[in-house]
Amino acid sequence: MPQFQPKDPDYAARVRASFDLQHAMTLIGAQLAVVEPGFVEIHLPHKAEITQQHGYIHGGVVGMIADSAAGYAANTLTPSDTSVLTVEYKLNLVAPADGQRLVARGEVIKPGRTLIITRAEVFAIRDERWTLCAIMQQTIMAMQGKSERGG
Numbered sequence: 001m002p003q004f005q006p007k008d009p010d011y012a013a014r015v016r017a018s019f020d021l022q023h024a025m026t027l028i029g030a031q032l033a034v035v036e037p038g039f040v041e042i043h044l045p046h047k048a049e050i051t052q053q054h055g056y057i058h059g060g061v062v063g064m065i066a067d068s069a070a071g072y073a074a075n076t077l078t079p080s081d082t083s084v085l086t087v088e089y090k091l092n093l094v095a096p097a098d099g100q101r102l103v104a105r106g107e108v109i110k111p112g113r114t115l116i117i118t119r120a121e122v123f124a125i126r127d128e129r130w131t132l133c134a135i136m137q138q139t140i141m142a143m144q145g146k147s148e149r150g151g
Contacts, residue, residue, distance in 0.1 A: 004038035004108060008080040011037070015072050018083070018148055022068065030065055032072070038108035040072040045101045057097035059134075062104075062122050066091060066136040069106030070118035074140040077111045083146045087115070089138035097133045099124030109137075116140040 008014060012035045019025060019032040025042075028050050034041035042065045044050075044057070052058045067086055075084045106120040122134035 006037045011076045040106045042069045042104040065104040066120040069104035070120040070138045073106035074116040087139040091136045095133045097124045099126045
């Protein structure tokens, strides 16, 4: 993983506060576990309410945590007055999300002033065996001077 220097010394607190505004993450039970410069990890415990008809965690939910992990990885490198928004992402589901929990690891590939390129991997963990279940590449837009709303 490349080493990046954050522009905001309080990036971790800012990212955690932003994550707390995401009602969608609360709804599915996701937790922000790791926040480092250019890297974020989100953990999601298995629960029946987020599964599809085969009992696997739904692909849309897998996409949600991949999107948030990579987006917040980008946000760790932005200035304090800058928020982020996903412009696009491509998600490949490579195995069923069949685990007692999922871990989404997002990282910055190329930081930029306006566009930040990221990627994420999502792992399904069952009995401490990690299986890669999704790979995502993403483009994030840095919005200077744009505050977030928690509503």
